[in-house]
Amino acid sequence: MTDPRRLSGEAQEDLRRRVVAAVGSGRSQAEVAAVFGVSSRSVSRWMKALRDNGDKGLASGKRGRRPEEQKALTVRQQARLKRAVLGKFPDQLALPGLVWTRGQVGELVCRWFGIRLSRVTIGKYLRGWGLSPQKPVRRAYEQDPGAVRCWLEETYPAISARARREGGAVLWLDQTGLRSDNAVGASWAPVGRTPVIGKPGVRFGANAMAAISNKGELYFTVYHGSLTTEIMTGFLDRLTRHLDRRIHLVADRHPVHRSRAVRDWITERADRIELHFLPGYSPELNPVELLNGDTKHHVAQTNPGDKHELATEARTHLRRRQNQPDRVKAFFGKEEVRYAAE
Incomplete structure (x- = not known):
């Protein structure tokens, strides 16, 4: 050809x-x-x-780059552009959107320097600066950066040191909702023919609560309905009876976690368990969030017929993870939770 x-x-x-x-x-x-x-x-x-x-x-036009594409970015221009990409969001520079794409960077180059660059060229610049396209972590506006910094630099290191002195265990706790209509992901199929997957006409769900350690331990319960103090204290009771070490339990600020009934239950067993709260609006600091995503992904690949089958699928998957401590340890490898790996 x-x-x-x-x-x-x-x-x-x-x-x-x-x-x-x-x-x-x-x-x-x-x-x-x-x-x-x-x-x-x-x-x-x-x-x-x-x-x-x-x-x-x-007719054959003039070949080569357009005049405005002839120039390369100077070192100073590259430095200014890199600072913008790393330090600001597009909407802070009057560009649409919240994430940086090659198109957004190209628009900024044209606006600031009067130079039009192809997407391929922009991609080469971005990679040359040590950048790569990544899915952002969503973070609440209400999060207090000072509280997060204090947790990472002072509070958690102190909790970890106490647990080591006591010969205790640090466990992270969280709960998640599982739905019958969770997205199943992509499937290979002929071009232009979207695959059809059967599903129940009625939506239903179940919930799972789990606690994990950076040693690969995993404890869980699967339940229906909203989280209550009875479910919470029942899970904690099984946890304290199973472990022969003092437990330092790290959890988010869910209303049930902070309820008077749960606080009273823990106070009565202060020699066995102590509850610590993560900074507000900071789910990315909890490694159990990664286990939650793993469980949802598994359940989405199944086709449960009712809420009981859904709960059974969740239990089966979580039991499998219990027997795979290395997989549980791997949840502590993500950058946001690596502080908890030791």
């Missing part, structure tokens, strides 16, 4: 005119493409250019 881009400008124009003339004589575009050794897409594009702009649409 001929690659028109490798021909001279005059040869490209001649090829285009011969191709459209052949189509104009009554041959199909596919037949002409085969005869001249070009792609059907090229033939279609040249015919459109003829319809839109007449004979001028087939």
Whole structure:
């Protein structure tokens, strides 16, 4: 097949005119493409250019980059642009959106420096600065950065040190909701034919609560309905009876976790368990969130017929993870929770 881009400008124009003339004589575009050794897409594009702009649409234009694309970014321009990408969101610079894309960066380059760069060139600059496209972590506006810093630098290190002195265990606790209509992810299928997966007509759900340690331990319960103090204290009772060490339990500020009934229950067993709260609006600091995502992903691949089958699938998966301590330890490998790995 001929690659028109490798021909001279005059040869490209001649090829285009011969191709459209052949189509104009009554041959199909596919037949002409085969005869001249070009792609059907090229033939279609040249015919459109003829319809839109007449004979001028087939003329060979000036080759090479446009004048505004000739210049490369200077070191100073690159430094300014990199600071913007790392230190601000697009909407803070009057650009639409919350995440940086090559298009957003290109618009900023054009606005600041009057230079238009291709997406490929912008991608090379971004990677040259040590950046890569990544899915952002969502963080609540209400989060207090000072409280997070205090937790990472002072509060948690003190909890961990106490647990080591006491020969105790640090466990992280969280709960999650599981739904029958969770997204199942992508599936391979013929192009243009979206696969159809059967599902129950009625939506239903179940909930799971789990506690994990950076040693690979996993304890859980699966229940229906909202989290109550009875469910919470029942789980903690099984936890304290199972472990022969004092437990330092790290949890978020869920109302049930902070309820008077739970506080009184823990106070009566202060020699066995102590409850610590993460900073508000900081789920990314809890490694159990990664276990929750893992459980939801598994359940989404099944097809439970009712809430009891859904709960059974969750229990089966969590029991499997109980027997895979290395997989549980791996939940502490993400950057946001790596502080809790030791």
